[in-house]
Amino acid sequence: MAKNKEKKLALKSHWAFLELSDVEEQNEEYLKAFAKHFKEENEYYQYLNSGGERGEGEAFEEENGAESEEEPLSEKPCVPPEIQQLYKAIARKTHPDICKNVSYHELFKLAAEAAAEGNLSDLLHIASKLDIDIPEFSDETIELVEKDIGSKLKRAEDIKTCTAWVWGTCEQDVTANRELMLRTMGIDPEKFAEWKRNKKG
Secondary structure (H helix, E strand, O other): OOOOHHHHHHHHHHHHHHHHHHHHHHHHHHHHHHHHHHHHHHHHHHHHOOOOOOOOOOOOHHHHHHHHHHHHOOOOOOOOOOHHHHHHHHHHHHHHOOOOOOOHHHHHHHHHHHHHHHHHHHHHHHHOOOOOOOOOOOOOHHHHHHHHHHHHHHHHHHHOOOOHHHHOOOOOOOOHHHHHHHHHHOOOHHHHHHHHHHHHO
């Protein structure tokens, strides 16, 4: 059975997994809402970044969220033996050729992706979720898992600094909020107003 330090690490992995998942899910909603409420502003932003050619520049919300989401959560270290052991235990319990429980097949897929990407804390989270006994970890393995947990939490905090998230959580009134977003996007309100008039004309 896992000792206290491994159990604590499993709990931290579970929390980091949930925190990042929740933040990413909420951010998707904020991005959609931001794109809807700032359609003209985003069109103007694209106009500015295309050298004046409408629709050719990159959208603002893509620049401030989507690209960074593709960055790896860790430096993909070599998977230590204890984690390999956990992955094999997960596979024995969730592999589609063995397990008839369809809900477990998704866990197998997630575990395979986590192993390939070196997301050690995800493997620990999945193993804990399946009530798989966690072996005693070496100090090196604990350090790697802690680092991976830290990467996830940093990613969650980075998302919270993106424009769509700031807008979605801002408590200012609508007018002040919109002015704040214009400044964040680097848009001059007067030039934006002139652009809108010219577009209508």
